[in-house]
Amino acid sequence: MAPAGQPVRGFGRDGMSTNGRRRQIHLAAHFPGVNNITVWSDPEAGSHIDFSSFVHMAQTAERAKFDFFFLAEGLRLREQGGQIYDLDVMGRPDTFTVLAALAAVTDRLGLAGTINSTFNEPYEVARQFATLDHLSGGRAAWNVVTSWDAFTGENFRRAGFLPLDQRYRRAEQFLLTTFELLDSWRGDEIIADKEAGVFLTDPDAGAFAHRDELFDIAGRFNTPRSPQGRPVVLQAGDSDEGREFAAASSDAIFTRHSGYSGGRSFYDDVKGRLARYGRQPDDLVVLPAATFVLGDTDAEAEELSRHVREQQVSGPTAIKLLEQLWNRDLSAYDPDGPLPEFDPVAGENTISLGRASVRMNKDPLGTAAKWRELAEAKHLSIRQLMIEVSARQSFIGSARTVADTMERFVDERACDGFILVPHITPGGLDRFAREVVPLLQERGAFRAEYEDTTLRDHLGLAPLP
Amino acid sequence: MDRCGPEVPLSPGLFLGVALDGTGWHPASWREDAARPTELLTAGYWTDLARTAEAAELDFLTLEDSLGLQSSRAAFHDNRVDLVRGRLDAVMIAALVAPLTQRIGLIPSVTVTHTEPFHISKAIATLDYVSLGRAGVRVQVSARPHEAAHFGRRAELEADDLFGEAADYVEVVRGLWDSWEDDAEIRDVAAGRFVDRSKLHYIDFRGRWFNVKGPAITPRPPQAQPPVMALAHSKVPYRFAAAHADLVLVTPTDAGDVRRILGELETARDIRVLADVVVFLAASRPEAEERKQRLDDLFGHTYRSDALVFTGTPTELSDLMAGWADAGIDGFRLRPGSLPSDLDAIGNGLVPLLRARGLFPEVPRSGTLRARFGWPRPANRFADSGVTA
Known part of the structure; x- marks a missing residue:
């Protein structure tokens, strides 16, 4: 159920709702990753580490009223042929630290971080996401990844690796345990009555106990309930187990199915799995990763797109x-x-x-x-x-062509929106924000102003029970 | 060539920082009129305190943290409802205030006993990037069984083991900071190479508690080696701090104790030793004592601390500081009894007095956090000495 006063997201394939409001597109900005999609050889390419690059892209996304900003993560430098891979952009700052700093220089933009469920502990991750949600006023999101390889494990205490069939099991248990920690505070315990000398109404605030074959922990969680209660949960798995995991417990799914027909069948597949868990179609937002190249005309964009792929390869x-x-x-x-x-x-x-x-x-x-x-x-x-x-960019064309295509994808249920992956840091989102977003806004397909403060609200997700 | 900073002349005067925790260090401080106990979990609260500390022209602020709910008992949770409970992650508070301040050093506390050195190393490196060279880190161990139960991996360790593990931890954190040479990123378009991988280094650390391969995923931070801080009260921690920390916090009771502790911290390493003092400040001593007494009455006990509890005027405090400076202390980390009042008194009362006595620089120290303590940007342990290909 949508909260009272919010537009109801029940729309036909034509994209129009019963109240005449267009089906809304969700947009997110992915900070360029450490692979050959990111072009570092271009004269426009700047630092991937300096905080100013993160500020530039996040503030561009916020000015354009994007739903959220997204950081990927990998916990070991890649190798090929027994040597550190030296051809791509490499190196990343720490996810939580960058997102907390971005919370200071943005107001409404969601802040999504990729955090691994294998090389972390629930107590620590729960307090980090709760802290991010407090400091940002309810804008935190967690892209749960489950990488399990012994190669990455060599950087961690938990150096062993998980067999394939256990990685989703651990991810599920990790997520569940983290939720138990976050839910250990209801949110009304702190009254801080100076006169009466009562800080907490409940001596058991934060109490938890969780025991399964992977986690055996108990005690007191030390970060009280945050504005969203929990971070918005994203998941990127594409296997059958991954899709099932997303259907069971994610708020949004980050998929590589950015094409129209692949998108349609993926969309129907994952939305079709929700009923099994007592969930509605709107409870899971489907967001493909989308690369793009814009030109003044479609022909110019085609030419530019070829040039970008030459730079990438x-x-x-x-x-x-x-x-x-x-x-x-x-x-x-x-x-x-x-x-x-x-x-x-x-x-x-x-x-x-x-x-x-x-x-x-x-x-x-x-x-x-x-x-x-x-x-x-x-x-x-x-x-x-x-x-x-190598993959052609998902969207190539003039701003009008790209806006038309994106709108059609969302209207016809190939997805609910896009996580845009620019190929240049930090200015790769600028032209999209300047040219495509206003067109989507004119058509009423994308918000012209933020209507709410939390990321759950931006994504049209029902409040937590 | 490795980029080494020039020798930094050590500026005269004491180093001065403030330790931020909740509404202040007195357990009843949240009940003061000026306290903001319902805002402890907000960005605005911490931003205001950091800006106040920066306006006071202090060298650094520290942020307390723990991997358990606050408790007045060391071994278990106390179930008290009359004291501040709940907190935010200190590294993330430091990151939040970094873009909103320009000068002050930011030193969050981290618990090394239950966390990953790989994660903490990149978190502090990143804090150094977002603050443009103002990051430090205070490392602490946890001997608390109830905190060990929050992780469930192992039972609590004995003191020797806790500090042995902390020593390995700091070694790994520092090694990872050096695992990228400064000029590893080459962006050689002709060769198609983004990095020169001969300037990336496996640290290949193998120890009793963990093995860490490296390199870091985050390039060498602006300061190269953000200062590592540790609080020490006794022999084992003194040994750890003298061997592994740059900034050592100690808790003397008087000038003679300062000399004794400095003797225990004898080391060839270039460390700075700072004294922790809890402060309740007012314009007159009776006023300060009255305030402390009122808080003690609310608390139900006389507040005691591991550090000296000072109650008096800024002038009296500056007398004490002058005496300890003569005994050889390098500076102070003041723990305000109540926030914001004691922090305000430090900025408005104490700092001008210290300046008048020549104990604090007239022009606030600036540059990186390392530079203001007189340390150059260090050479990289992995770089070939002076020879480049």
Whole structure:
């Protein structure tokens, strides 16, 4: 149920609601990540570490009335072929520290952090999110990730790794335990009556006890209830278990299905899982990651998009991307020459460490066969092929074309909005905010002003019980 | 070339900081008229205090923290409802106030006993980035069984082990800060290389409590090595602090005790020793005593502390500070009995008096937190000495 006074999110496929208000698009800004999508070689590219870059992008997103700002995280520098991977942007500041600092220089923008459930403890994570929610006045969100590899574990006390089938189990238990901690304060205990000398109404405030096969903890949680009660929970898993986990316990899902038809079927799939958990379709907001290139005309944008992909896939990067599929050293190959004659090494990928996209490729031989066919048909070198097969940006065109397309995706239920992934730091969102957002606002498809203060409200999520 | 700072001349006078915790250090301070106990969980409360401390031209502020609900008992939770309970994460409060202040050093407390050195290292490095070189970190151990139960990983440790683990922890945190050389990021467009990986280093730490591989995910912070602070009261912590901290907080009772403690902290390392004192300040001594007595009555006991509890005028406090300075103390961390009143008295009363006596610099110290303590930006432990490829 939407709270009283809020627009009800019940809309037909035509995007119009019964009260004539357009179906609303949700927009988030993803700070550029540590992969080759982020172009560091461009003259416009600035620091990925200096706080001023984070301030620039977050304040741009807030001026444009975005729902939230998003930080990714990886807890070990990537390696390939036994060496630290040196071709992409690398290095990140600490998530909670940056988000707390951004809370000081923004007012309404949601602040979402990716935090791992394997290499943290519930007590600490619960108080960090509760603190972020207090300091931001109810704007905290948690993208729960479950990476489990021994490679990352080498940086932590909890150095062991989890077998695949246990990672969602741990994530579920971690999330549940964190919720128990956050719920250990109802929110009305602190009265601080100076005259009567009563600070707390309840001597048991914060009491908790949780015991399962993974966590055995008890005591007093020390951060009282925050404005949202809990952070908004995002989840990015795409496997069957991942989708089920999101349907059971997430408020939003961050998906890579940014295309129209893939988006439609993903959307129907995950929304269809909600009833099982007693949840309504609007209780889970579906947000694909979306890259974009804008031009004055569609043709100019197409041309620019090609240029960006060339920047994203340098000769050395093309070889490294090919190695990730071939699962062996190809450093002797010329990026401007043809593909290797032999097939990828089957089995576990050992060449690339710390990269989720590589683990996700289930059929390297099949992919290689397709690539070979494409390269032969179009007479492509390795680099040309890698540019060809590297994902085209999700949205390419003039501001009007991009606004039209985004609106259609949301109206026709391919998604509820987008997490935009700019390819330049820190100015990569500027043009979108300047040109596309006003068009969406004119059409009534995106808020012109913030109507509420908390992120739950921005996302149209019902208040917690 | 590693970027080393020039030698920094040590500015004359005492170092002066304030320890922020809740509504002040007296347990009944929340009942003072000026106290804001319902705002302890808000950004506005901490921003106001940090700005007041900065306006007082203090060198640094510290933020207390713990991984358990406040308790008057060391071993378990006391169930009291008449005292402040609940707090926010100190590193995140420091991060919040960083962009809203320009000069003051920010030193949050972290508990090393139950946390990950990898996470804390990058959190403090990031605090250094967001504050442009004003971060420090106060490390503390937890021997409290009820805090161990919040993590459930292991039973509490003995004192020697707690400090042994803390020593390893600080070593790892510092090693990770150095795991990127300053010029590791090269952005070599022609070669397509973003970093020079020969300037990234595995720390390969192996110890009894944890192993940490490295490198950090966060590049070397602006100060390279943000100052590490530790509070110490006895032999084992003195040994730990002298060997691993840069700023050592101690709790002398008088000038003679200052000399004794400084003797115990003998080390070849270039450390600064600061005395902790709880302060209740007023324009006259009877007024200060009356206020302290009123708070004690509300509390039901005489407030005692690990540090000296001073009750009197700013002039009397400056006398005490002058005497301890003669005994060799480098500075003070004052714990205000009540906030904001005792912090206001430090800024409006004490600081001008210390200046008049030549005990505090006329021009507030500035630059990085390290620089104001007289430490240059250090060379990187992993960098080849003086030779670059």
